[in-house]
Amino acid sequence: MLPIKRVVVILRENHSYDNYFGTFPQGNGKTTGGRCEDERPDPPHLREHALRRSYVDIRGYCHYREADIPNYWTYARAFVLCDNYFADVLGPSYPNYFMLMAAQTPTLDHIRGQTRGKYDLPAITDRLTEKGVTWRNYDGGLPLVSMFKSALASGNVVPLHTFADDAAGGRIPSVSWLTPALVDSEHPPASVKRGENWTVGQVNAVMRSPVWPECAIVIVWDEWGGFWDHVKPPVVEREAGFFGQVMRYGYRIPCLVISPYAKKGYVSHTLYSHMSVLRTIERLFDVSPLSERDAAANDLLDCFDFSQTPRPPLVLTERA
Numbered sequence: 001m002l003p004i005k006r007v008v009v010i011l012r013e014n015h016s017y018d019n020y021f022g023t024f025p026q027g028n029g030k031t032t033g034g035r036c037e038d039e040r041p042d043p044p045h046l047r048e049h050a051l052r053r054s055y056v057d058i059r060g061y062c063h064y065r066e067a068d069i070p071n072y073w074t075y076a077r078a079f080v081l082c083d084n085y086f087a088d089v090l091g092p093s094y095p096n097y098f099m100l101m102a103a104q105t106p107t108l109d110h111i112r113g114q115t116r117g118k119y120d121l122p123a124i125t126d127r128l129t130e131k132g133v134t135w136r137n138y139d140g141g142l143p144l145v146s147m148f149k150s151a152l153a154s155g156n157v158v159p160l161h162t163f164a165d166d167a168a169g170g171r172i173p174s175v176s177w178l179t180p181a182l183v184d185s186e187h188p189p190a191s192v193k194r195g196e197n198w199t200v201g202q203v204n205a206v207m208r209s210p211v212w213p214e215c216a217i218v219i220v221w222d223e224w225g226g227f228w229d230h231v232k233p234p235v236v237e238r239e240a241g242f243f244g245q246v247m248r249y250g251y252r253i254p255c256l257v258i259s260p261y262a263k264k265g266y267v268s269h270t271l272y273s274h275m276s277v278l279r280t281i282e283r284l285f286d287v288s289p290l291s292e293r294d295a296a297a298n299d300l301l302d303c304f305d306f307s308q309t310p311r312p313p314l315v316l317t318e319r320a
Contacts, residue, residue, distance in 0.1 A: 002306060003261060004284055005214040008176045009277060010202055011144055012195065013093065013187035014045065014225025015064075016054065017083060017252035022063045024076060026267045027083040030230040033061040038068065042188040043226030047091035047109040050224075054251050059188075060226040068192060071200050071316050072256065075219070077265050078314050080257040080303040085272040086233050087223040087250030088293075096222045096250065097144050100274040101125070103290040108239070108247065115143045117152040124175075124278055125151040127287040134173035138163040141181040167205040172215065175281055178202050188225065197318040203258060207313035216259040218277055218300065224251035234271070237293075248293075249273055257303040260310035268303050276300050 022031035043060035055061055066073045075081075089095035091108050094115075098105035102123045125145060128135045137145035140160035145151050160180070166172055186195030199219060206215055229251045238244035255272065275297035282289055282299075289295035 002284065003214055003310075004216045004259065004304070006172050006174055006176070006211060006216070007281055007284065008172065008178065008202075008206055008215060008217045010178045010199060010217060010219045011142065011180065011185075012199065012219060012221045013142070013185040014223060014227075015186060015221050015254065016224040016227040016229035017085070017231070017254050018229040019063050019225075019227035020069060020072065020254050021076065021081060021083070023065070024073065024081065024267075027081060028231065028269065029083065031063040032228050032230075033063065036062040036064050036068070036192075038193055039191050040188045045092050045224065045226030049226060050090045050092070050250060051245060054224060055226055055228040057226065061228055063228075064192065069196055071196055071319070072254075074314075074316060075203075075256050075258055079259070079262040079264070080266045080268055082255040082257065082268045082270070082272055082300075082303070083252075084269050085220070085253060085255040085276070087253050088248050088274045089223075090233065090246050090248065090250045091223070093222050096274060097147065100222070100277060101144060101148065103275060103278055103294040115147045117146065117149050119147050120149050122290060123148045123151060124281060124287075124290065125154070125156070127282070127290065128175060128285065129154065131285060131287050133175065133285045133287065135175040136166075136173045137177045137179060139179050140184065142179045142185060144179045145177050146179075163202065164205050167209040170210040172206065172209060172211055174285060186221075193319055200316050200318050204315050207315050212313055213260050213310055216257065216262070216304070218280075219256040219258070220274070220277065221253040221255070224253055257300055259304060260312075261304045261306050261308065262311065263303060263305050264311070266303065270298050270302055272298055272300065
């Protein structure tokens with residue numbers, strides 16, 4: 001029996017691996033261009049842009065440095081950074097949201113209009129409910145869990161501000177998704193510093209919780225946001241049809257794994273995608289895969305050492 005009883009998935013937005021961790025030691029990173037501004041103008045990142053290359057505009061030709069995201073680098077040095085994690089769809093946020101929750105997507109591009117409670121696709125939340133596994137989406141505004149009709153109807157999509165009290169009271173459910181408001185998401189042109197501070201606040205809440213000893217936190221970005229990355233994604237799936245264009249994978253994105261049992265200062269080179277988050281939840285809570293995609297995916301369990309002495313909390317200070 002593994003000691004991880006609770007998984008907290010924290011959604012971030014629109015940065016490639018190289019854009020954030022291109023100079024991180026031991027990671028497979030490179031940098032190009034100059035230093036990105038804290039509130040960088042939004043690079044083009046629709047599917048049409050993704051099909052051309054990782055960046056198509058000067059706005060995507062830059063990188064951040066450790067001084068710009070120091071707390072993310074602190075987490076990477078203390079816990080696990082994944083440098084071979086790819087978005088699942090070669091495209092923008094919405095198809096990757098769907099993949100992260102349902103292992104399938106009704107679109108390969110952006111969706112306009114209301115999505116809340118609109119989709120009947122089976123999602124990981126349905127599998128958890130069927131198994132009697134507790135879950136909750138602490139929702140600050142970005143669509144993810146809330147797009148799914150059954151999830152929204154369950155009553156488990158709750159305001160983000162309730163997470164702090166649940167964490168303090170030891171009431172973090174078995175699986176949680178924390179979805180921010182757009183202004184806190186790091187989606188350009190939103191402030192990266194503000195977004196990092198938001199993340200630190202959520203992680204600190206878990207680390208101060210009495211249930212920290214049985215938690216795993218996965219901080220993952222949804223897609224690359226039109227920023228340069230030097231690694232060409234493997235082609236594992238194309239659109240239907242003889243001349244179908246590449247569907248999977250999208251460009252690399254950062255992923256951090258934080259837990260009392262996370263390996264210390266470890267860079268995982270294992271091939272991951274959003275399917276890996278699903279597969280990890282499925283394995284930990286003994287629920288069935290949603291599709292052949294997540295069934296075949298590598299889980300994130302090689303990021304852990306369950307024989308080690310559990311790591312103490314690492315409570316960080318938000319930047320002024």
